[in-house]
Amino acid sequence: MKMEIQYRQGRKEDCFEIADLISTASGGVVEFLFHDLIPGMSPVQMVAQNLERDHPPHTYRNAIVAQSEGTIAGMALSFPSHFHEITEGMKKFFPSDRLEHVRPYYTAPVGRSLFLDAIAVKDEYRGKGIGRALISLTQEKARKSGYDALTLIAFAENRNARRLYERMGFETVEKIEIRPHELISYQDGCLLMRCPLL
Numbered sequence: 680m681k682m683e684i685q686y687r688q689g690r691k692e693d694c695f696e697i698a699d700l701i702s703t704a705s706g707g708v709v710e711f712l713f714h715d716l717i718p719g720m721s722p723v724q725m726v727a728q729n730l731e732r733d734h735p736p737h738t739y740r741n742a743i744v745a746q747s748e749g750t751i752a753g754m755a756l757s758f759p760s761h762f763h764e765i766t767e768g769m770k771k772f773f774p775s776d777r778l779e780h781v782r783p784y785y786t787a788p789v790g791r792s793l794f795l796d797a798i799a800v801k802d803e804y805r806g807k808g809i810g811r812a813l814i815s816l817t818q819e820k821a822r823k824s825g826y827d828a829l830t831l832i833a834f835a836e837n838r839n840a841r842r843l844y845e846r847m848g849f850e851t852v853e854k855i856e857i858r859p860h861e862l863i864s865y866q867d868g869c870l871l872m873r874c875p876l877l
Contacts, residue, residue: 835869
């Protein structure tokens with residue numbers, strides 16, 4: 680029997696699952712940034728709380744959610760690229776050495792674009808075209824918002840994700856060097872990728 684997938688905007692009640700998928704997509708970066716910052720709260724709980732506050736850019740409203748029979752199967756979180764930076768709020772919240780470690784990620788030249796900050800599909804729903812559909816819907820969101828490009832930053836070692844992005848029209852713009860860390864799954868830095876929207 681074919682699985683039916685619906686796509687919709689994120690809702691407040693989705694925040695924990697969106698946060699969990701953001702953590703998965705981050706390859707350990709969420710754990711690296713948030714670990715041990717608030718006693719009794721996990722990194723995913725902190726990200727969920729931030730999404731619930733509904734302050735752009737990290738708000739549940741900026742997520743496209745894939746749902747199957749009431750269960751969230753995947754999501755894509757995107758926002759205008761000018762939000763892709765280290766903010767004053769981040770400087771107050773995160774230890775400076777952690778921010779310094781990921782500074783190359785936040786200073787990548789994303790240009791004027793819609794920035795695809797995170798995309799993930801749960802293991803049991805992979806191979807069903809959900810990732811492709813989420814990217815396609817994000818491309819359409821970018822066009823409707825007046826952008827001529829969609830950008831993202833992918834781990835250089837994540838070849839499966841890179842193949843999908845390339846099939847969806849993304850090209851590598853430059854390599855972003857990020858020093859290895861035991862909490863970050865990938866050790867060979869990242870790639871800034873750009874998809875022109877004609």
